[in-house]
Each structure stands twice: as C-alpha cells, then as structure tokens.
Amino acid sequence: MDRLSSALSGPAPDADACRLGFIGAGRLAAALALALQRAGRPVGRVASRRHASAVAMARVLGPGCRAVDPQAVADDCDLVFITTPDAVIAEVAQGIAWRAGQWVVHCSGATPVSVLQPARQAGAAVGGFHPMQAFGADARAAADSLSGCTVAIESADPALQTVLWRLAARLGCQGIDLPPDARVRYHASGGYASQHVHALLADAVRLWQSWGATEQQAMDALLPLLRGTVASIAHSGVAAGMPGPVSRGDIGTVRQHRQALMALDPAMARLYDQLGARGVALARQAGRLDDAQAQAMLRLLEPPPPSA
Template sequence: MHETKRNMKKGDAGANIFFCCSIWSARARNAHGKDKGIYFYENRERFAGIFVKKTAEKHGTFARKGLSHGDGCDKVNGTGGIDTESKMLCGSDKLHRMFFLLTFFGTVHIAGRRVKPVHRESPTGTFTEVVRMKIGFIGAGKVGTSLGKLFVQHGMTVTGYFSKTPQHAEQAAAFTQSQCFSSLDDVMNASDTLFVTTPDGVIGRMWNDMAALPIKSKCICHCSGALPSSVFASAEELGARVCSVHPLLAVSDRFSSWEQLEGAFFTLEGSGSAEMAALLHACGAQTATIGAADKARYHLAACVVSNLAVGLSHWGMQLLEQCGFTAEQAQQALTPLILGNAQAVCAKGPRDALTGPAERGDLGTIRSHMACLNREDQALYALLTRKLCDLAQEKHPDRDDTALRTYLEGLS
C-alpha cells in the first residue's frame, strides 16, 4: 500500500479517491471480516480495470491489455457490471457500497482523461502504437500453434491457420478459437500479418506460392533461427515488409509451450522488426534486433548452449557407464550437477559460475583426465578447457597459467 501511495501523482483527485478507498477497504477487513470489505480490496485493481476499459472504449481509446468484459472475478457479470446477487460486494452493508461508489467515480475520473497506450522500451527503441493486426498462420506445428495461442491470450486477432495437413490446421484453429482455411489464398486474404511456421526447408517453397498472390502492405514473417528474412526474396519490391521472428526457447509441445513464450526472448531481423517488437511486447515478451549478416552467428550461439550442451551431457553419461553405472543411474546421478551448473551460469554469469580444475589451474588433474581419453576426445577436451582458461584468467588475473595453456595447445 505504501508503494501505491509513493506512485501517486500530486493533485490527481481520482487517484486520491481510489487510494483512500483502498485504505478504507483494508480497514474493513478488521471490522467486518474477509467475506465483505476485503473481497473488494483484494480485487480492486481488476474492478478498476473493468471500468477503465469501458470508459476508455467510450472515448475511443486503447484499454489496458488483458482486460475484457467479465474479467475481475466471478462476481462480475458478462457485461462488465456487478452481480447484484453477490453477498460479498452488493449486500446491504452501506459502508461497502460507499467506498465502492467512490472508487468507481475515481476510476472514471482517471479514464476520462483518456487512457494512453503503454510505452515499452527495447533495444530497438520505444514503441507506443497500438497493436491491431489480423494474424494468419501458414503451418500449424508446434511454433505456429503456440504463437497463435499466445497472441489470442493477449487479445490479438488471429484469423486462423492453413496447413498442408488439414487435421493440424483444424486442431490449431480449435485451440485458438480461430478459422481453419482450406487454401493459401483464403488465409492471405483474411490477414495483414502472416507467419510462415513451416520447417525451414519448406519456407522458400511456400514463399514462391505466396509471392504470386497480392501481398502489398502485408508483413510476412517466419520463425527460423537460421534463415534470414531475405528468404522472402523480392517481398519488399512487392510492397510487403518482412521479418524473422525467432524465440530463444525450445518449443516442444503444440498445446502447452505457449505459456513459456510469455516472457521469452525473441530475436528479430528484417524491415518488419519494429511492428513485430510492438506485437511481442504487448504479449509480455522481450526482443532484440540483429542484422541479416549476424543471423548465422546468432543461431550458432543458440546451438552451442542448447544442442552442444546436450552432447556434452551425453558424453559425461557415457563416461559414467564406463565406470559401471547403468544408463538410468548415470542420468540420475548427473542431473543435479547439470541443473545446478545451468542455474549458476544464469544467476551469476559464466565467469563466477566456473569451478573445476581449469578454474583452479590444476594441471595434474587435467593430465589424469587426458589419460582416460582417446586422441580425438583429448583434442575436444583440450579445446573446451582452453575456453575455460580464458574465463579463469578473468577470475584470477594475477595467476600464471602458462604451463597449463602450453600443455593444452599441444593436444588441441
């Protein structure tokens, strides 16, 4: 509550009324119990949001995302009004009626001054435009279905799905409460923003079919981590904008991964990056924009920490199996080490998370490791350990690791 008070602007009559009513409702808990005044206190922001939305719509302005008629709690009816049968809020207690009405007029006062779109900061700049797109999907796999659900959950308009596998399009459309299109023409005619969420090898072929249709003023996107937006060759000459929209996240399931996309990091590239950033920010995601020349290096970074890390984990499990562990025991034994290391890197950064013989400059232990490996694996171990020596040097700048580095260079 003290935080609320600090954030109020001086002279804002509506906000002051709202704040005073919040205090009043908090005090009502002690006097009347949880089943009366505190019910409104705990839901005051949701109730205020409903009235802000309705008043904002009256003035033709943008309402805060995520609010719709009937939001707030089960005591609000489908038209955004208050259920007069509610004993908690609409009973005979005049005290609660008074602070509710005061809060209502306070929020109307705030909304009457016109609600402004949210300003969102990102590496690509500040975006204040309201996102009003009609989004269609070509391809109804894990990424397309998950993105569509994310957009719908945040109030965006998803027109529907077209897929070479009609059953997949039907499932995605049902999941997002959108349409299942029977042709490429139909989904393109219904949409001003199109996501091609097919496998990478199909994107170029699909674009050849799309380019033969009217695409002027549309934004054409794909979600490949490796391909640049230039895969949509000549799109800009045809009057369209293009964008590569890649989530730095392993999307593993069609119907549950969308929850992880909220708050995920997306990397953008192409002429449509600004509008895609605005769309994603409105869905709670973060974005960064890169150039087309950096796309391969960007994808390499993702593969190193994702795919190659899986390979190293597999290598470690194989070494334990050589010691007599079963495959199941090896995986179970190393799981805490894998998870703990990943958590430490994310919390403290690679340098401060580093442990082990390279961090200590322990040449003797590293020699004993090399004795367990064949020549090919020795080269891999040496190369990776040299990378760790660079981190160790940052952590211990006064230590001389010349002997260790010389030994590793002779093996890699």
C-alpha cells in the same frame, strides 16, 4: 528512450486489430500461436503441408481458428507468420499471391529476411520474428516457456517493426533489433546454449554407462549439476561462474580426466582438450589463473603433435 519504450509510446498501426495467421504448424508455430492467443491476439487461420498438422494446431487454438490452405491464410490475414522449415520459406513466399499493405514475417533464426522478396515486391512489408527458445512437443508447456525469452526482430519497415515489438512485449519477451548480417551468428549462438548441451550430456551419460549405470541414473545426477551451473552463470556471469578443475588450475585432476577419456574414446578426449583450453581463457578472464598456471594447463591440454 529504449526501443521498447519508443515502440510502445510512439504512433503505430492498429496491431491489436490485425488478423493473424500461420503457414507452418510445427512446434514453434503451435507455441507462438497459443502464446499470442493467451496474450489477447488470437490466430484465425493456419496452414501446413500436412493438412492434419494444421487441423491439430487449430484444434488446440480453439473454434476461432480454421485449418485452411496457405493462400487462404494470406487472403484472410493481415499479419502472416511463416513458420515452415527454413529450407522451404523461400518456396512458400514465392508460391503465394500477397497483397499491398500486408505484413509477412518468418520465424527463422538463420534465414535472411530477403527470401521474402516476392511478398515485398507485391507491396507487403516483410520481417523476421525469431524467439530464442527451444520448443518441446507439448504446445502448452512450450507456450509457457516463451515468457522472458529474447525475440530477434528485423524489418526495414518502421510500422511492421513497431507491430513486432508490441507483440514481443505482449508475450513478455525481450526484443532485440537484429542487423541483417548478424542472423547466422546469432542463430549459431543458440546452438551452443541448446543443442550442443545435448551432445555434451550424451557424452556424460556414456561415461556413466561405461561402468554399468543407466541413462536415468546419469540424468538424476547430472541435471541438478546442470541447473546449478546455470544458476551460477546467472548470478556471477560466464567467466566468474565457471566451476571445475580447469578453472582452479588442478592439473593433476585434469591429467587423470584426459587419461581416462583417452582410454575410452580418443575423440572424446580431444573434445575435452578443446573445451578445456577455452576454459583456461575464461579462468584467466575471471582472474582465477595466473600466467604460469594458465600456460601449464595449456601445455597439458594442447600437447604438441607427434614428430614425423
């Protein structure tokens, strides 16, 4: 029986009756709280360092939610999500009087659950609940994006772990058990699939702008390409779905790319080389390049350093 089936079929505390609250009113908090409310788990209290942010989030959630101070969230709620910036999670946990039997969960991908030790020492169960998703400023659109995403769940307390798995299921998310020592690597993986894509697209836009095109023209051309790439990965996998001249051993085109990039920005050319070399490994994995083709491509992408 898988983890979700076990969580849904075995004995569990009354997750549906627990009172939910948030400390932190940023984009993740607004999206998660709104999604929980849509799934039948309303949020009753929200707090933020900027009270105006808590008021704005409570307004989105409706009349059943009140903007209060952090201690009031802890006093009035059974399950408290700490959704502050990572750097202040420990400070928040230390500054609140928690109680025995309470559940305290942070939503950081990289921060260890051990920073919630003050709550644990007070008798609360602690854990992590991190949706692997990027959230925009529109809370309703961001809440829509939660369905289908993965949520990393961590807790040493079986009852809280079951509650978090049930909440993930309510949201239409895929839960995973995250080992404590894997948090940072797990979170870094999201950077590759999200924020690093922004950096790569910024370079691609710059190439368009180098001949006078606008950013909008670049986006009109590149976003359909990106969507097609994602669809190819979903259908064929990371290695087999990779397109482009590196994957087909087109050394002539890759050489021209490198020359053009070197003339525009040597740092961009070096990044192209590094990414291309990793692409060679993927092409070999997919059986697209034989040994001779792979070595020829790597000689082009990894030139020896100049002699002293």
